[in-house]
Amino acid sequence: xxxxxxxxxxxxxxxxxxxxxxxxxxxxxxxxxxxxxxxxxxxxxxxxxxxxxxxxxxxxxxxxxxxxxxxxxxxxxxxxxxxxxxxxxxxxxxxxxxxxxxxxxxxxxxxxxxxxxxxxxxxxxxxxxxxxxxxxxxxxxxxxxxxxxxxxxxxxxxxxxxxxxxxxxxxxxxxxxxxxxxxxxxxxxxxxxxxxxxxxxxxxxxxxxxxxxxx
Amino acid sequence: xxxxxxxxxxxxxxxxxxxxxxxxxxxxxxxxxxxxxxxxxxxxxxxxxxxxxxxxxxxxxxxxxxxxxxxxxxxxxxxxxxxxxxxxxxxxxxxxxxxxxxxxxxxxxxxxxxxxxxxxxxxxxxxxxxxxxxxxxxxxxxxxxxxxxxxxxxxxxxxxxxxxxxxxxxxxxxxxxxxxxxxxxxxxxxxxxxxxxxxxxxxxxxxxxxxxxxxxxxxxxxxxxxxxxxxxxxxxxxxxxxxxxxxxxxxxxxxxxxxxxxxxxxxxxxxxxxxxxxxxxxxxxxxxxxxxxxxxxxxxxxxxxxxxxxxxxxxxxxxxxxxxxxxxxxxxxxxxxxxxxxxxxxxxxxxxxxxxxxxxxxxxxxxxxxxxxxxxxxxxxxxxxxxxxxxxxxxxxxxxxxxxxxxxxxxxxxxxxxxxxxxxxxxxxxxxxxxxxxxxxxxxxxxxxxxxxxxxxxxxxxxxxxxxxxxxxxxxxxxxxxxx
Numbered sequence: 079x080x081x082x083x084x085x086x087x088x089x090x091x092x093x094x095x096x097x098x099x100x101x102x103x104x105x106x107x108x109x110x111x112x113x114x115x116x117x118x119x120x121x122x123x124x125x126x127x128x129x130x131x132x133x134x135x136x137x138x139x140x141x142x143x144x145x146x147x148x149x150x151x152x153x154x155x156x157x158x159x160x161x162x163x164x165x166x167x168x169x170x171x172x173x174x175x176x177x178x179x180x181x182x183x184x185x186x187x188x189x190x191x192x193x194x195x196x197x198x199x200x201x202x203x204x205x206x207x208x209x210x211x212x213x214x215x216x217x218x219x220x221x222x223x224x225x226x227x228x229x230x231x232x233x234x235x236x237x238x239x240x241x242x243x244x245x246x247x248x249x250x251x252x253x254x255x256x257x258x259x260x261x262x263x264x265x266x267x268x269x270x271x272x273x274x275x276x277x278x279x280x281x282x283x284x285x286x287x288x289x290x291x292x293x
Numbered sequence: 294x295x296x297x298x299x300x301x302x303x304x305x306x307x308x309x310x311x312x313x314x315x316x317x318x319x320x321x322x323x324x325x326x327x328x329x330x331x332x333x334x335x336x337x338x339x340x341x342x343x344x345x346x347x348x349x350x351x352x353x354x355x356x357x358x359x360x361x362x363x364x365x366x367x368x369x370x371x372x373x374x375x376x377x378x379x380x381x382x383x384x385x386x387x388x389x390x391x392x393x394x395x396x397x398x399x400x401x402x403x404x405x406x407x408x409x410x411x412x413x414x415x416x417x418x419x420x421x422x423x424x425x426x427x428x429x430x431x432x433x434x435x436x437x438x439x440x441x442x443x444x445x446x447x448x449x450x451x452x453x454x455x456x457x458x459x460x461x462x463x464x465x466x467x468x469x470x471x472x473x474x475x476x477x478x479x480x481x482x483x484x485x486x487x488x489x490x491x492x493x494x495x496x497x498x499x500x501x502x503x504x505x506x507x508x509x510x511x512x513x514x515x516x517x518x519x520x521x522x523x524x525x526x527x528x529x530x531x532x533x534x535x536x537x538x539x540x541x542x543x544x545x546x547x548x549x550x551x552x553x554x555x556x557x558x559x560x561x562x563x564x565x566x567x568x569x570x571x572x573x574x575x576x577x578x579x580x581x582x583x584x585x586x587x588x589x590x591x592x593x594x595x596x597x598x599x600x601x602x603x604x605x606x607x608x609x610x611x612x613x614x615x616x617x618x619x620x621x622x623x624x625x626x627x628x629x630x631x632x633x634x635x636x637x638x639x640x641x642x643x644x645x646x647x648x649x650x651x652x653x654x655x656x657x658x659x660x661x662x663x664x665x666x667x668x669x670x671x672x673x674x675x676x677x678x679x680x681x682x683x684x685x686x687x688x689x690x691x692x693x694x695x696x697x698x699x700x701x702x703x704x705x706x707x708x709x710x711x712x713x714x715x716x717x718x719x720x721x722x723x724x725x726x727x728x729x730x731x732x733x734x735x736x737x738x739x740x741x742x743x744x745x746x747x748x749x750x751x752x753x754x755x756x757x758x759x760x761x762x763x764x765x766x767x768x769x770x771x772x773x774x775x776x777x
Contacts, residue, residue, distance in 0.1 A: 085388070086388040086389055086390040086394060086595075087388035089390055090390055090544065090593070090595045090599060091369050091372070091373075093595070093599035093600075093602075094368045094369045094372075094544070094602060095369050097599055097602035097603040097608075098366060098367075098368065098369070098602065100603075100605065108356055108359045108360055108553075109352070109355050109356055109359055111349070111352040111355070111356070112353045112356055112556065113348075184583060191534060195496075195500065208570070211569035211570035212569070212570070218581075218584060224533075224583060224584035224585070225529065225575075225581075225584055225585055226533045226534065226584070226585070229526065229529050229530065229533060247558060247559055248552075248555040250555075251554065256516045256518075256551035257516065259576065259577035259581050259584065259585075260574070260576040260577070261529070261573065261575055261576075262558075262570065262573065262575075263572060264568075264570040264572050264573075266572070267524065267525055267572050267573065268524055268525070268572050269440045269488060269524055270524070270566065271439075271440040271441040271444070271457060271459060271460075272440070272444075272459075272462075272464055272484040272487055273328075273332070273463055273484065274332050274335040274336065274457070274460075275484045277484050277485055277488045279488075279492075280440060280488055280491065280492055280527065281438075281492060281495065281496070281499070281525050281526035281529075282525070282529060282572070282573065283526075
């Protein structure tokens with residue numbers, strides 16, 4: 079950039095500095111007196127997590143680790159969901175026979191949007207759960223898959239470990255990797271744009287089932 | 294029938310009629326008032342219940358206010374840090390000094406990619422700069438994908454609320470718009486059926502259109518991340534399916550640290566929609582390898598914001614996180630609805646933001662569109678003292694008028710100068726009281742209140758009664774008492 083014509087970047091930054099000369103207070107520390115740790119037992123946190131998920135019309139099933147495959151197959155079969163997409167990194171032991179598993183391979187072998195739009199559902203793991211708001215957090219690693227995988231299918235079966243569930247949002251943030259993408263979802267997609275009536279399922283998955291691993 | 298029906302509502306502060314004039318027309322629309330009252334009541338009730346269950350709510354407000362204050366106090370540094378981290382993650386940052394430049398930048402990116410269509414996530418910032426209209430003039434079709442924005446776009450209407458932009462429309466009105474524009478004459482007015490129609494209508498566009506435009510709820514300086522908070526999943530569609538994504542974001546939206554979201558993501562959803570958490574939050578930086586758009590741009594927009602930053606009292610306006618709680622709480626907004634504010638930013642926050650963005654040249658009636666009851670301040674999750682800014686802006690409006698020569702002949706100003714002279718001196722004050730009492734006795738008898746006064750004073754009695762001057766003042770009574 080030559081000296082005669084200032085770029086908008088320089089102009090805006092200059093205006094900000096000028097405006098802040100007069101007004102800026104010295105940097106202060108942020109008062110963080112809000113709840114940042116859990117106030118209750120693990121059992122109560124898990125119970126709250128279940129309750130909040132049910133508020134969103136999600137279903138939640140407690141399982142032991144060795145029961146995951148059988149329970150998943152049972153739920154999927156009962157819902158008549160045959161073709162299920164999974165991220166490549168999802169443990170093979172979770173994929174029971176009797177369901178058509180469609181694997182989203184990485185590196186140029188990923189599934190097309192049309193295929194994802196057409197499957198009966200998707201099954202993934204998760205990074206964290208937040209009990210207070212019934213939220214599940216994905217960081218899109220190998221067991222959770224890229225972001226679109228849990229977006230286009232109409233049904234999501236999500237597997238989360240009891241140890242991943244925390245009570246408050248700050249506890250969850252402490253566990254996240256800030257350098258990776260993050261998706262929070264709290265219940266199925268919804269809108270209240272028409273007369274403030276909550277309608278389930280606009281564009282994201284309309285149905286959510288959760289397997290909670292308790293060993 | 295709406296008095297303004299059939300007439301396209303334009304939300305341009307430069308041409309909008311003064312608030313009292315516009316509000317008077319909208320107040321006659323009983324359907325609109327019913328819809329607005331119903332929607333704001335519902336959100337208020339839900340918000341109230343969820344705030345009450347948070348025992349640390351005030352601590353969260355304090356932290357949120359401090360985070361936003363700190364971000365603004367060091368805005369240059371945090372914007373540069375954002376730029377560096379976002380570009381390191383493969384994104385491109387553009388800077389726009391005003392609306393025209395932001396529109397040109399967006400069009401330039403679209404032209405390079407030969408894009409004739411874009412899908413959009415709801416964004417008040419792109420509404421502020423009139424991006425859709427600009428793109429239309431240049432033969433680019435912009436499709437709104439948020440349900441409320443879709444209702445407005447298909448119905449050729451304008452937003453009336455920051456969070457729920459179509460709250461002035463009820464289900465029958467939405468049904469009529471969808472039936473007409475989507476070619477679905479059999480459509481019912483059941484919200485579920487209407488939502489399903491929108492899902493169907495938009496899915497094809499999500500899968501086909503290769504370019505998307507969004508705003509952002511927050512930019513994170515530390516990680517270069519963009520944050521999108523939404524409910525429907527249309528946001529996730531737009532930010533993962535296309536090849537190119539352009540975010541148009543006001544410079545004030547930056548926050549210092551990733552962990553600051555642990556505060557704002559607690560207060561924003563509770564304040565905005567009365568939910569413990571909205572259905573979806575997406576946080577990511579630049580281009581995520583193998584996942585989503587391969588081409589990501591952020592356009593940082595000033596458009597008057599640095600001018601707001603210059604005002605020591607007015608600058609707190611920029612702390613706003615656009616939750617809309619002040620609108621739902623405002624006794625004026627709840628009656629008038631949003632369009633009377635003549636700007637995409639309605640309600641108390643609009644009443645302080647719009648005139649400042651316009652350099653006090655337009656929208657001068659807005660700081661007066663308030664009873665100063667303070668409900669907006671009480672609900673604000675980042676503690677913007679809106680009544681303080683309203684009063685400050687009123688004085689700026691009056692001061693602006695004072696500089697004009699014509700103000701020498703202004704009745705109100707002459708009256709105020711006379712009052713100042715009278716109040717400055719006890720003897721003048723007492724003489725004025727006696728004079729007024731004598732004057733009153735010629736037109737007024739007994740204790741009856743005034744329902745009508747002539748001239749300028751009539752502006753008071755238009756909406757309120759006025760008590761007559763008493764026969765004896767307190768001072769006179771006190772003195773008399775001492776003599777006895």
